[in-house]
Amino acid sequence: MTLAPQTVTAAAAGTLLHPFDDALVLEPAGEHRFLGRTTPAYWNMIGPFGGITAATLLQAALQHPERLGDPLALTVNFAGPIAEGPFEIEARPTRTNRSTQHWQIELRQRDAVATTATAVFSLRRETWSCGEAVRPEAPAADEVPAMAGFAPVRWLKSYDMRPFRGARPTTEPGTEHPDSLTQFWLRDEPARTPDFPAMAAWCDSFYPRIFLKRAGFVPAGTVSLTTYFHADAATLAALGDSHVLCSAQAQVFRQGFFDQSAQVWSAGGELLATSHQIVYYKE
Amino acid sequence: MTLAPQTVTAAAAGTLLHPFDDALVLEPAGEHRFLGRTTPAYWNMIGPFGGITAATLLQAALQHPERLGDPLALTVNFAGPIAEGPFEIEARPTRTNRSTQHWQIELRQRDAVATTATAVFSLRRETWSCGEAVRPEAPAADEVPAMAGFAPVRWLKSYDMRPFRGARPTTEPGTEHPDSLTQFWLRDEPARTPDFPAMAAWCDSFYPRIFLKRAGFVPAGTVSLTTYFHADAATLAALGDSHVLCSAQAQVFRQGFFDQSAQVWSAGGELLATSHQIVYYKE
Numbered sequence: 001m002t003l004a005p006q007t008v009t010a011a012a013a014g015t016l017l018h019p020f021d022d023a024l025v026l027e028p029a030g031e032h033r034f035l036g037r038t039t040p041a042y043w044n045m046i047g048p049f050g051g052i053t054a055a056t057l058l059q060a061a062l063q064h065p066e067r068l069g070d071p072l073a074l075t076v077n078f079a080g081p082i083a084e085g086p087f088e089i090e091a092r093p094t095r096t097n098r099s100t101q102h103w104q105i106e107l108r109q110r111d112a113v114a115t116t117a118t119a120v121f122s123l124r125r126e127t128w129s130c131g132e133a134v135r136p137e138a139p140a141a142d143e144v145p146a147m148a149g150f151a152p153v154r155w156l157k158s159y160d161m162r163p164f165r166g167a168r169p170t171t172e173p174g175t176e177h178p179d180s181l182t183q184f185w186l187r188d189e190p191a192r193t194p195d196f197p198a199m200a201a202w203c204d205s206f207y208p209r210i211f212l213k214r215a216g217f218v219p220a221g222t223v224s225l226t227t228y229f230h231a232d233a234a235t236l237a238a239l240g241d242s243h244v245l246c247s248a249q250a251q252v253f254r255q256g257f258f259d260q261s262a263q264v265w266s267a268g269g270e271l272l273a274t275s276h277q278i279v280y281y282k283e
Numbered sequence: 284m285t286l287a288p289q290t291v292t293a294a295a296a297g298t299l300l301h302p303f304d305d306a307l308v309l310e311p312a313g314e315h316r317f318l319g320r321t322t323p324a325y326w327n328m329i330g331p332f333g334g335i336t337a338a339t340l341l342q343a344a345l346q347h348p349e350r351l352g353d354p355l356a357l358t359v360n361f362a363g364p365i366a367e368g369p370f371e372i373e374a375r376p377t378r379t380n381r382s383t384q385h386w387q388i389e390l391r392q393r394d395a396v397a398t399t400a401t402a403v404f405s406l407r408r409e410t411w412s413c414g415e416a417v418r419p420e421a422p423a424a425d426e427v428p429a430m431a432g433f434a435p436v437r438w439l440k441s442y443d444m445r446p447f448r449g450a451r452p453t454t455e456p457g458t459e460h461p462d463s464l465t466q467f468w469l470r471d472e473p474a475r476t477p478d479f480p481a482m483a484a485w486c487d488s489f490y491p492r493i494f495l496k497r498a499g500f501v502p503a504g505t506v507s508l509t510t511y512f513h514a515d516a517a518t519l520a521a522l523g524d525s526h527v528l529c530s531a532q533a534q535v536f537r538q539g540f541f542d543q544s545a546q547v548w549s550a551g552g553e554l555l556a557t558s559h560q561i562v563y564y565k566e
Contacts, residue, residue, distance in 0.1 A: 072506065072507075072540060072561060073360075073506065073507040073561050075358040075401060075507070075509060077356075077385050077401050077403055079377060079378040079380075079383075079385040080378055080380065094362065094389070094396045094399055095362040095363055095395070095396045095399075097362075097363065100362075100506065100563075102360050102362040102396070102399060104387070104399060106377070112378070113377045113378045113385070116377055116378075116385055116387060116401055117401075118358060118360050118399055118400075118401055118507075120360055120506055120507050120561075122506075122539075122540070124538040124539060124540075125538060125539055126538060127536075127537075127538055127539050127564070127565070127566045128497070128536070128566045129535075129536055129537040129538065130459065130496060130535070130536045130537075131534075131535050131536075131537075132462060132463055132496070132532070132533055132534055132535060132536070133534035133535060176413065179415060180415055213413060213415070214411070223355065223356065223383065223403055223405075224355075224356040224358070224401075224403050224509075224511075226358060226507075226509040226559060228507075228540075228542050228559075228561045230535050230537050230540070230542070231537075232538060249415070250415055251414075251415055251416035251546070251554060251557055252412075252413070252414050252415060252416060252513050252554040252557070253410075253411070253412055253413045253414075253415070254410075254412040254413075254414075254513050254514075255407040255408060255409060255410060255412065255515060256405075256407060256408055256410050257355060257405070257407075257511075257513070259511050259513070259557050261544065261557075261559075263534070271534060271535045274534055274535075274542055274544075274559075276509060276511075276544075276557075276559050278355060278356050278403075278511045280383075281410070282410070283410045283411045
């Protein structure tokens, strides 16, 4: 474990934080405002891994003094690039009801809006419950080797990813793969007990489905990402350092955009989160 | 076809508008601001049908003078109730790129935020395309009778809905239905050539999945709704007055919230839109 060299906040200085917690350090900077910065551990090709941006926007609402309840829904719109260095987040509760709270969140760099988000927080209570979807069949996590990495990007080293289906295309480049389904076991690297920001990041940990479907790399990037959190904080904490099962597939690729629907399961078969995104591609 | 009695805008007065177009009438009211009002044709139990609210928020961005391109993604958060009568919408472009534009939209009534939304618009271009998901098997629309209505709410009369699966529960009240899958043919009533607002509304036209799964009515309402538009304006216009095939199912019901994933298909097998929502229930 290494500490990020860029540290603009006093809170992080001198403490041995997990790289994920380090990336999420936000310094309060006035009403609804927080200061953060990118860290090398979650760097992607030309900007931060989208999942860490989603997690950081959520974190701003989580540590806001007016927060009510826990995350239920999060939509993140990737409006423009984020450069290496500091950024500002404004997280504003737009309406607080008895058991739900609505958030509007914006990440700015040098006065330009780079990312926007909305979130819904809620108080959960026990009710009749039912898991209609069924966990995919999978070999045990410790029987699947960790993947060396499909692409040479830094953030992948911050995850222990063990794909057992759709790790990479098996057809010739430029041909059509039978499906766009990827499934892997996942946990943070180094291991970290998950929370809502971790889940927000995990939901964006799949490489773009078109890489698999078309058997090759093309320019692609998430435009908008929506995650629903089905597990409460206690359920996430109880996962400890176990792996979760992640599954993602596209339904349609058309006119420069494709969708992706993802599930995150506990080994025991609980559906912890579902997530959807629309992704730009050039082809 | 009847005209809505409530008409606060000059634009609608005296013209014979389709009830859907009438509901979408927005009067510009200064920079980024529009005035609208609820109409009886899309009234639900205690407020407007969520789909008409989604469509109206989208309409504000569509008729904004700075608009670029067509809708790609729309997320609507139902933050509080909307009362019968006038409302104000603020639709603000937060970032405009070369081929995408990001929107933040808010509906207020009497100074309270009732609904928030974000939208992404884009210029589409022809690329390699591929429909991975396959249209569900279905009898032809003209072989399926229109449903008299599962619930006595006005907005259902504004649709010609022809369910062929999951129209209503077939098990005893309070027991668990085998699945939460509903499929129907749908078009506006009276028929209307669809556009992006129509699609936004169609994606919310399913009754809450828990009514089917638990075989009975419980308090339930959409909290957050995200729709991805996969078909361009020309594809939608070409549908004319044909029915579209709609399919929706939940994955998990837990602690007062369940999810729903929906698809809207052309009869010819094109996936026109996919949509996801998280729904509150009390049980």
